[in-house]
Amino acid sequence: MRNLEVAKILYEIADLLELKGVEFKPYAYRRAAQTVESLSKDIEDVYKEGKLEDLPGIGKNIAQKIAEYIETGKIKSYEGLKKKMPFDFESLLSVGGLGPKKVSILYKKLRVKNLNDLEKAAKLGKIRKLAGFGEKTEKDILENIGIAKMRNERMLLGIALPIAEEIEQRLKELKEVRKVVTAGSLRRRKETIGDLDILITSSNPTKVMEYFTTMPDVKDIIAKGPTKASVRLKNGLQIDARVVKDSEFGSALLYFTGSKEHNIALRKVAISKKLKLSEYGLFKNNKQIAGKTEEDVYKKLGMPYIEPEMRENLGEMELALKHALPKIIGYNDILGDLHMHTNWSGNPNNIEDMALHAKHFGYKYICITDHTKSLAIEHGLNEKQIEKQAKEIKKVDKKLDGIKILHGAEVNINADGILDIRNETLKNLDIVIAGIHSGFKGNATERIVKAMENRNVDIISHPTGRLIQYRKGYDIDLQKLFDKAKETGTILEINSQPKRLDLNDINARAAIEHGCRLVINTDAHSTEQLNNMRLGIAVARRAWAKKKDVINTNSLDKMLKRLK
DNA sequence: GCCGTTTTCGGCCCGACTGTTTTCAGTCG
Numbered sequence: 044m045r046n047l048e049v050a051k052i053l054y055e056i057a058d059l060l061e062l063k064g065v066e067f068k069p070y071a072y073r074r075a076a077q078t079v080e081s082l083s084k085d086i087e088d089v090y091k092e093g094k095l096e097d098l099p100g101i102g103k104n105i106a107q108k109i110a111e112y113i114e115t116g117k118i119k120s121y122e123g124l125k126k127k128m129p130f131d132f133e134s135l136l137s138v139g140g141l142g143p144k145k146v147s148i149l150y151k152k153l154r155v156k157n158l159n160d161l162e163k164a165a166k167l168g169k170i171r172k173l174a175g176f177g178e179k180t181e182k183d184i185l186e187n188i189g190i191a192k193m194r195n196e197r198m199l200l201g202i203a204l205p206i207a208e209e210i211e212q213r214l215k216e217l218k219e220v221r222k223v224v225t226a227g228s229l230r231r232r233k234e235t236i237g238d239l240d241i242l243i244t245s246s247n248p249t250k251v252m253e254y255f256t257t258m259p260d261v262k263d264i265i266a267k268g269p270t271k272a273s274v275r276l277k278n279g280l281q282i283d284a285r286v287v288k289d290s291e292f293g294s295a296l297l298y299f300t301g302s303k304e305h306n307i308a309l310r311k312v313a314i315s316k317k318l319k320l321s322e323y324g325l326f327k328n329n330k331q332i333a334g335k336t337e338e339d340v341y342k343k344l345g346m347p348y349i350e351p352e353m354r355e356n357l358g359e360m361e362l363a364l365k366h367a368l369p370k371i372i373g374y375n376d377i378l379g380d381l382h383m384h385t386n387w388s389g390n391p392n393n394i395e396d397m398a399l400h401a402k403h404f405g406y407k408y409i410c411i412t413d414h415t416k417s418l419a420i421e422h423g424l425n426e427k428q429i430e431k432q433a434k435e436i437k438k439v440d441k442k443l444d445g446i447k448i449l450h451g452a453e454v455n456i457n458a459d460g461i462l463d464i465r466n467e468t469l470k471n472l473d474i475v476i477a478g479i480h481s482g483f484k485g486n487a488t489e490r491i492v493k494a495m496e497n498r499n500v501d502i503i504s505h506p507t508g509r510l511i512q513y514r515k516g517y518d519i520d521l522q523k524l525f526d527k528a529k530e531t532g533t534i535l536e537i538n539s540q541p542k543r544l545d546l547n548d549i550n551a552r553a554a555i556e557h558g559c560r561l562v563i564n565t566d567a568h569s570t571e572q573l574n575n576m577r578l579g580i581a582v583a584r585r586a587w588a589k590k591k592d593v594i595n596t597n598s599l600d601k602m603l604k605r606l607k
Numbered sequence: 608g609c610c611g612t613t614t615t616c617g618g619c620c621c622g623a624c625t626g627t628t629t630t631c632a633g634t635c636g
Contacts, residue, residue, distance in 0.1 A: 060608095067619060071608040102609050140625090142634050177627055227636095240636085266624055266635095273624095273635095283636080285623095298621090303636070310620045315612070321621055 044521075045087065049109055050080035052121060056108075058132055059124040061143045074100035077304060079109075081357055083553035085522070087113050130156040139187040140180065148173060162188050186263075197235035198280060199511060201541025201578050204229065206280065207239050210258075217254060219247040222292065226299035227283075230351045232581035234511060234544045238281035240299050248286035255284045291323050293336035298322035304356035305349075312344050312360070320344075352584035371584045374577060376596045379408035382453065382476055382504060382536065382564030383573065387432055388413040389422035390568045394439045394448065400570035402446045408599045410449035410474045411436060417455045417463040418480050424452065426468045433471065447599055449473035453504055453566075455480050460493030462500070469499035474606060476536070478504035479517060487517030491524060495533040501606040502562055503528070505538040505545040521550060525557040532560075532607055534594055537586075539565045539579030540572070551586035560605065562594050 053076035057069040078100045079086055089095055090113050095106035108118050134157060135146045149155040152173055153164050161184065164170050170181040207225040214223045220243055224230070227240030245251045252272045256264045265273035265281065273283045287295040298306060299322070313320035318327050324334025325343050333339040338348045346363035350371060353359045362368045380401055386393045392400075394411055401409045413432070414423040424432065433450050440448040451474035455463045462469070462477060469475050477494040479487055487508070494500050506524060509516030528535055535554055538545045543566070546554060551561060563579040565572055583593060590596045594605040 068608050070619060071610095074609080100609065104608060140634070144633060175627070175632075179626060183626095238636095268624060271623060299636090301636085303620090307620055314620085317613095319621085323622090 044085045045113075046079050046082055046085065049086055049112060050076045052112065052118065053079060053105070055133070056121055056124065058136060058143070059121075059128055062128065062132055062147055063124075064143075064147075071100065072105070075105045081355065081549060083549050083556070088522075131158070134158050134191065135161065138184060138191045140183050141187075145176070148175065158188055158192065197237050197512075199541045200229070200232060200234050200236055200544075200581070201575060203236040203239065203280070204578075206278075207241075210239070210241065210282070213258070214241070214243060214251070214255070217245075217251065219245050219250050221245060221289070224296060226296055227301060230300045231302065231354055232352050232578075232585060234547060234582070238283060241282060241284045242292070242296055242299050243284060243286045244289050244292055245286050251286055252284070255282075287322070289335065290331070291334045293338070294320065294324045294334040294340050295322045297337050297340055300351050300354065302355050305354035305360070308356045308360045309340075309344065312346075312364070316344065318343075350584060352581060353587065355585075369587055369589055372580060372588050372590050372593055372596065374580050375405075376590050376593070377404075377406070377563060377576060377580065378598065379406045379410070379595045379602065380404075380565050380567070380573060380576060381410040381449070381451070381474055381502065381562055381595055382412050382538070383409065383567040384413050384453075385411055387411075387422075387428070388424060392570045394436060395443070396570050397567070397573070398439065398443055398446055398448050400573050402443075404573070404576070406446060408447040408449060408602070410451045412451040412453045412474065412476050414480075415452055415454045415464050417457060423455070423463075426465055429464065429468055429472070451475060453478055454500075456490050456494045458490070460490040462494060462497060466497070466499055469497075472499075473603070474501050475499045476502040476504045479508055488520045488523050491519070492527045495527050495531045498607055500533060502534045502536055502564075504536045504564070504566065505540075505543050506535050507545050507547075507550065509545055509547070510542045511544065516545070521553065522557075525554055525559050528554070528559045529557060534560050534562045534605070537561055537563045537579045537582050539563060539575040539577075539582075541575060541578060544578060544582050546582070546586075548582050548585035551582060551588065555586060555588055555592050560594055561588060561592055564595075 053072050057072035061069040078098050090110055095101055095109055112118050130150050135141060153169055155161050155164055165181050165185045170176050170184060171178045207229055211223045211225055214220050222244040224242050225239055226242050229236050229239060243251055248270050252267060256267050256272050256274055260276045261274045262277045263275045265275060270286045273281060275281050310320045313325060318325055324331040325340050333343040341348050347366060347368060349359055349363050383397055384390045385397055398409055416423045416425040429452060436448055436450045451472050453476045456477050456479050457463055477500045479490060491503060507516040507519055535546060537551055554561060563583055565575045567573045594602050
């Protein structure tokens with residue numbers, strides 16, 4: 044899939060045009076880029092079907108450019124633009140405080156071509172002398188170069204979530220604070236988070252901002268006003284806080300939660316009704332007619348409440364206006380976790396530990412699925428050990444009340460697509476999960492397809508093998524995978540490990556549209572990691588999964604019937 | 608460059624904060 048490649052080029056064209064001072068076209072290219080970026084289908088397939096122009100934001104011109112890229116691997120006009128661009132616009136624009144205007148001036152006046160030039164010019168005190176620049180700007184640039192150079196990528200949701208919860212808690216303890224909500228991409232539960240956006244209502248905004256900017260782990264204050272402030276923590280995370288009135292809380296929460304694209308679409312709906320929407324409310328002739336709650340605003344715009352995880356302007360607005368939004372899976376709908384590891388394959392907790400911890404979540408069942416023998420590094424079990432484990436599981440299951448312990452295994456799909464455990468052993472297990480754990484460069488599609496054809500295999504774990512910000516994943520034909528999953532009744536996993544979240548939101552949505560069934564598992568290697576289930580559920584919600592699309596929302600009997 | 612319950616031309620979301628300015632442009636979200 045080259046969707047991300049295409050999207051990146053469209054974004055770059057937007058930047059290039061903006062630097063040239065072209066108006067409005069950058070907006071069009073960015074919109075097209077977003078469409079391609081979040082497309083669940085392969086852009087090449089859309090092209091082959093001749094349907095590029097059906098995509099939102101893609102017209103004749105951009106369609107032609109995409110076609111050119113798919114056919115020739117190049118876009119002439121883009122190459123031309125890039126050739127004429129004398130400086131490294133990507134890295135210069137990544138410096139906080141520098142936008143297209145300032146970057147252009149820096150090149151014209153000081154011949155700044157890259158971050159090193161920029162750093163030199165700043166250190167020599169040349170920048171402060173430029174019109175529109177000053178000493179503070181120069182100092183900020185120097186600091187922000189450092190940040191741009193070592194900028195850690197976005198933070199994993201699984202890491203950001205507990206940090207946000209802790210800061211929320213701290214703010215809640217102030218007596219001046221009434222409400223605190225972390226909005227932004229965290230509230231939408233995106234798999235990675237750029238910064239935290241915290242919304243507050245308070246009897247004394249100044250005091251809250253004062254506390255916020257002087258919290259113990261604040262490293263820098265980026266901005267500070269009476270109602271809005273930004274800080275950077277020592278761990279590099281940026282937090283924006285905003286204090287609003289109770290009467291504006293809903294509209295501010297909407298605005299602050301985003302996505303930007305969702306908000307723009309909402310504002311357009313407002314305009315079509317001769318209304319104006321901003322973070323201060325929904326206005327009719329300058330009179331606020333909604334704003335206290337998000338529900339109010341949506342209602343006055345003629346639609347029901349839209350769950351934050353769906354607010355990406357990927358079709359939710361159209362359905363909402365028709366009152367046809369799906370009811371997506373809830374955070375309390377999961378009744379069991381079907382993928383976890385124990386001390387049998389080298390992890391800290393035993394079967395009973397895992398079961399007892401799982402019971403806290405209200406689960407009715409779990410499945411123990413240790414690794415198998417070809418995964419030596421994980422102390423994978425062989426046939427004999429699996430049979431021995433079966434007896435142990437029966438014993439613990441008998442001992443514990445209120446939760447059923449099933450016996451499974453996460454078997455390895457070898458390079459030839461053959462499983463590393465004999466079928467005679469597999470058929471005695473309650474659940475067989477198959478996954479690729481080695482040889483990522485081979486033909487993963489064929490390997491997985493072959494595994495799915497095995498009647499003992501119920502679930503494919505982490506189907507694409509990607510690790511967020513670290514590994515791209517196997518080269519895989521997802522359409523083929525979905526076809527085969529549907530044909531054989533094999534369940535596809537949403538793996539809740541913070542680094543995996545695999546399938547991801549876009550692919551999970553495509554799988555559902557394909558008619559595949561999903562399971563949300565933690566793949567926990569300790570009791571602690573059982574807590575990650577909420578991350579997987581978040582992915583499912585972002586994929587618009589309904590309860591019925593996910594097999595482990597069912598009672599034990601019904602769930603078992605969904606297996607092969 | 609795209610798009611249409613303000614339709615094939617004329618718009619394109621809206622507002623806060625900052626720094627460098629004597630009223631605002633640029634950047635950000």
